[in-house]
Amino acid sequence: MAGIRSAKLKRLNNAPQCRDPEITRSQILDAAEEEFARHGFKASRTEAIAARTGVTKAMIYYYFQSKEGLYRVVLERCATTILPTLEQMNLEQLPPQQALEQFVRQLLLHTSNNPNLPRIMFLEAIQNKGKYYRDTANLFSKLIAILERGIAAGSFRPLDSRHTAVNILGTCVFYFGALDNIKHLWPSKQMLSQEMLEQHSQEALNFILAGVRAQ
Amino acid sequence: MAGIRSAKLKRLNNAPQCRDPEITRSQILDAAEEEFARHGFKASRTEAIAARTGVTKAMIYYYFQSKEGLYRVVLERCATTILPTLEQMNLEQLPPQQALEQFVRQLLLHTSNNPNLPRIMFLEAIQNKGKYYRDTANLFSKLIAILERGIAAGSFRPLDSRHTAVNILGTCVFYFGALDNIKHLWPSKQMLSQEMLEQHSQEALNFILAGVRAQ
DNA sequence: ACACTAACTAACAAGTTAGTTAATAATATG
DNA sequence: CATATTATTAACTAACTTGTTAGTTAGTGT
Incomplete structure (x- = not known):
């Protein structure tokens, strides 16, 4: 002392x-x-x-x-970084499958680096009805555009683009929002460790790509 | 007056x-x-x-x-109903694909009937670290068991069962948790209307089944 | 060394919120 | 129909939380 x-x-x-x-x-x-x-x-x-x-x-x-x-x-x-990054990637010029993969990879990277973001956005939307912040709109419209391009090209199955966009976003961020609901599944791991974040990203990406692919 | x-x-x-x-x-x-x-x-x-x-x-x-x-x-x-219902369905005796479909259908039905449930559980977990309620554990272990059965049988791709269970649960409930984040995507619809709930259920089910399917 | 300013603290005022209590209105019962 | 019981309210208290204020401390230029 x-x-x-x-x-x-x-x-x-x-x-x-x-x-x-x-x-x-x-x-x-x-x-x-x-x-x-x-x-x-x-x-x-x-x-x-x-x-x-x-x-x-x-x-x-x-x-x-x-x-x-x-x-x-x-x-x-919290909210500044992701959109500009996605803009720079010129996803419109990639084939839909690759565009989706890049989009999802970037989103997963961003949430892995800012694990508080999903929870703050949840809480803000639920508790304050987005009074202080909205603007997930741009993120969604980018994703929806990619999906519709993919459906038109026949590389994605004939899904509903808006619902599927929600499901994709959900798959990326749910892990972070539900941290305390699910940590018992990995008793010996730290949910935000590099190892777990990589696993989550890989599995989420596989799940999403499989989920939209035209069979 | x-x-x-x-x-x-x-x-x-x-x-x-x-x-x-x-x-x-x-x-x-x-x-x-x-x-x-x-x-x-x-x-x-x-x-x-x-x-x-x-x-x-x-x-x-x-x-x-x-x-x-x-x-x-x-x-x-909030929490009482779902598990007993799932027990009665004897999902262990169905082939994995059908078991998963029934599981997901039931979960979607249940959340559609109790749309507050996901948000309450989120908030409870985030804010109180599950002090007052835990017990999503049983739900997860049921789902994980189905997934592992499906992987062993070759009807599901070689996914990580725990991460995928999280992603599946996430896909089912994220819609309800994020209600206020996503309602701008359907300006003219009521997010909890019969029509929208059915759409969400259908799309979520398709997304999940496609997401785990082998090949 | 001295005056000046920006960063900081301790203590308090004002407003809010969980929980209590004493009295009252409706209902049941003998 | 008188009386006991149960449901309900209005008014209150104690504790807590935001925001304020008056004053203190550490650095900076002269």
Whole structure:
């Protein structure tokens, strides 16, 4: 147990109280993301977020004005990356099967890197009816376009593109949303370990490609 | 604006104050199920549940002792039906393909009749880490058994049974969990209408059967 | 060394929410 | 029909949570 003076200079697990706005701000965001992904907006406690960060509750208001302000920034930070990446891939120019495979691979990679994202989006949609964030629309329309191209080309079976898009998205993200419902199936594994994420990605991809293929 | 006296005798939309414990109890349960399915345990307000029912908050404590007591009963009521039904179907005796089809049909029927169930289970798992309810285990082991039988018999491709079980369950219930994320895809439809539920069931079944089939 | 500012804290005010209680209205029963 | 019982309410309390404020500490330029 170090002296009071030195403890005062530390943050969290012996990280020094940094007094660096960039760092503090992003530490609060990280903590908030975890908290919001578990509890949703309303049931999250600003006090708990502050405690995780190792900083006072007042800092949330110093940097983000309100609990809602913090929540908005968390949502924005979560949601930015995937679409631009998909745009760059020029999936329209690939044959439908390959386009679908690339789309799914990218989505799985993205969720593997941001496992909180599906839960935050669920909770946001369920609890706040998308008041603070919508915009899964673009993702869906990209996927639907690929599916319809594939049906027209005869490489996919004659499926309903919208329902199937939902089922594909579901297969990719359900694993993350249901983490705590299913972890008992792998008693000795960490659900977010590299190994498990790769397994999930591989199995999800196989399942999806088999699920749409014209026999 | 009717007189105060007459207003006092009514419940909800002009339903008379019934004073029937059976009815009141189950009305509270219905209201609580909706509320808990939207907000989870912590963020649900007893006041809001009471208001939905058209009864005073104190009635929750009269019938269920505590908010937690009410929540437990809601969870139990949600979760009871599916497993016994599956047991009675003697799926072990059917060939794997048929067993899987029956399993999935039954699960889809059950979730269609109880669309709050998936969301409540999500929220319970995410927010409370299954403190109040676990027991998706039996459902999973039944499904895994069918899959492994099918792989051994060569009627299913060589998939990972646990991951695939998760993907199958996910395909069945994701629709209900993500209701608010996806409803924009059908601007003119009601997501829980008979028509849409049948479509979802049909498409989910096709997707799943195609997803596991050998070759 | 000194003034100045940005980052931060502790303590509190205001509002919300779970749970209680004492009284009252409807119903059943002898 | 009087009385006991059960269902229900209104008004309250205690605990909790958001947001505020007044003041403290650490760094920076002079």
